[in-house]
Each structure stands twice: as structure tokens, then as C-alpha cells.
Amino acid sequence: MQGFWTLYLIVFYHSNTLETWAGDRREGLCFVPTMGALHAGHLLLVEKAKATGMPVLVSIFVNPAQFNNPEDLAKYPRTTEADLMLLHNAGADAVFLPQAEELYPTWLNGIDLELGGLERVFEASFRPGHFEGVVKVLHRLFSLIQPTDVFFGQKDLQQCLVVEKLIAAHFPKIKQHNIHTARDRMSGLALSSRNRRLSEEGLKRAGAINWALQLALQGTTVAAGLAEALQYLEKNGIEVEYLDVVSLPDMLPTTEIKDGKTAAVFAGYLEGVRLIDNRIYEDIPELPLF
């Protein structure tokens, strides 16, 4: 006898219907917040969420509050139809597609959150207001949905650390899962929605970021590793905004490398596209193949 499967994906456009659905799932609900333009990295988050056996809700919202550059916001890829298809195939249970007015009603106040210095370094210093915007939208989404588990990609390492602070201060019952960065199998380039703005040649050259981060962690000294990494990025035409080796979870520059407690972090530009990546020391499975 032949059988067939029917998959469903519930799409919520309004917070009131979403709140009712989520309210019936207080015992266990996984939430994956995204800005859409989904790729295998997002699908890995959905896969990890599904592995818990709990229902999985994904949100797609390009959050204007976290963009300090209006051109970057305008160019951010929007591919909702394709995203819904991918989420359907990945087995997500529901998707929330809110409008800005829905998430930012006029009565909404700023969120009081102590970030312990994370608000001053790296992404925060190059993108003023970015984390305030991230915290604002996540506080709103977590309050509406009240998930038990939330999933974030480790590619945005500083964001993961900021979310840890948000959860500890305002949502102590939520369990946060930081999922390893999905990478291109050949080049090791971290998957990102922004990669689709790179040319074929750019995509190949951007692979240098992953190798540079590994070089930074494997020099005879941290300074030597960083110098080698910088040279390698420049040779590949990548304009560096920051490249450093930091201790975790405070993200302060360090000269000491400790397993799981040290990361190399990078942001820069290639073909006018801003890319970020990081490697945590314990992540590196083997010496790079040059």
C-alpha cells in the first residue's frame, strides 16, 4: 500500500493569533528568530530545534532598529516565498511574519539591560545602536511568544553573548542554544544571507576569512598569528574592519589562548559587502590545509 505525507506550515501575520497558538504550547516551544533570506545555517537551527521533539516556531522580520546604515537595510535580501518553502520542507511548525507596527507599538519603551562592556566593543563600536535594536526586537518577540527554548547561530558570537545577558536578566526560564556555524564545505566560508551579494569570484576569495581566523589562533604568539592572518586577508583583497583574538565571554583582547575561552573575531568588507565571522579555539578540528 502506498502512503503519503502531508506537511503543514502555519503562518501568523498578527501577534494576537500567534499568542493564542504559543499560549497552548507553554510546556515546550522552540523559537528560531531570523531576518529571512534563509540558508543552510538557519535550517541547521531548525534541525537542532526539531531534534528536541518540541514544536518549532520561526520568525522572519528584517528589524530596522538594528541597522545603523539605511543602505544596508535597503539591500538586505528579502525572499519570503522561498523562505516559507524551505521552512515547510525543514519541518518547522509555524512562522511569524510580523509588520514593524505590530512589533513596535507606540507604547513600547526601551529595554534596560547591562551588557558588561559588550555594548562598547567590535560589532557594537562599528554598528552603533545595533545591539539596542537586537535586544529591543528579541525582548518583544520573547514576551509575545514565551518560548521555552531559543536557537541562535554562533556566527554572530557577540549577539549570542548579548542574548545570554538578555535572557539572564529578563527571561530566566528560557534555555538558549548557540549552534555551531554552518560553513561552505569547500572554502569554509561561514554561511550568511549577505553571501548572496558576492560574485562567484568573491565567494571564493571570502573563504580566506575562515583560514585567517585559524591562522590567528595558531601563531607562535597571538601577535604573530594576527599579523599572518591580516596579511592573508589583505592578499585576498579583503578590507579588514576588525580582526582580534579575545577572551570569552567578555570579548576583551587577549594574548593567551585557552580551550573554549578564546576566539578569533573578524569583520570586514569584500565587494562592498560586510561580512563577519569568528572561530572559537576548541572549534578547530585540524590544522588548516594550505
Ligand code: PAF
Ligand atoms: O541574527 C539575526 O538574524 C537577528 O539579529 C535576529 C536575532 C533575528 C534579531 O533581529
